[in-house]
Amino acid sequence: MLSMRSIILLFPFLFLLACSKEDVVMGPTGSPAPPSAEPDTTISFLALGDSYTIGTSVAADERWPNQLSRQLLAREKIAVEPLEIVARNGWRTDNLANALAAADPGENFDLVSLLIGVNDQFQGFSVDGYQQRFRALLESAIGYAGGDTSRVFVVSIPDYAYTPFGGGKESISREIDAFNAAAESVATSYGVPFYNITPITRRGLQQPDLVASDNLHPSGKQYGLWVEEVLLARVAGLIRKNG
Secondary structure (H helix, E strand, C coil), rough: CCCCEEEEECCCCCCCCCCHHHHHHEEECCCCCCCCCCCCCCEEEEEEEEEHHHHHCHHHHHHHHHHHHHHHHHHHEEEEEEEEEECCCCCCHHHHHHHHHHHCCCCCCEEEEEECHHHHHHCCCCCHHHHHHHHHHHHHHHCCCCHHHHHEEEEECCCCCHHCCCCCHHHHHHHHHHHHHHHHHHHHHHHCCCEECCHHHCCCCHHHHHHHCCCEEHHHHHHHHHHHHHHHHHHHHHHCCCC
């Protein structure tokens, strides 16, 4: 079984390209806590996904799971220890499933997130097939949360049409919408919240600083907006609800 405590540096290729082992992150990745923060709650957090979860083309502390963890501590007095990420640049649903089968993260996480599907869309896989594979991954995510659906959340797929790479193509947006609808349907059927960050990603052409230097992935600033506008209050509510 592979160690979940190892971290391999990322090599910032586009998620659309073939990936090397240098793109994977599996292990604790939490950012240092603000010195003045005094947590009243500590949780473990497992983030599952692809390039959008490992933050291709941004620094490690700019990834959305890392930013969320910092803000939970600074503003909600919730410490994340550990934060573990199982994600890789270019992964489809089947790639993530295979990685989880090879290195089972465990079953005792207080919080588990799932964001996956853009590479299924880009590589021409059907929505129906994606939905089936996504369902299996969500079931795995629930298992990592000890079978408790209230500890799991899904994040929507960003719309890369609104980047210089995507060029504003409406066909991309339509397909992203279809894949997101499939993921939301599965999440709803399990009672798992679906957090829609896609509208933020559609500001990318009008606000170039929301796109990373590779002209494709979100910038750290954009990930910060995911946290500020969509994730922080909702995730903090999930955590508090579970005591």
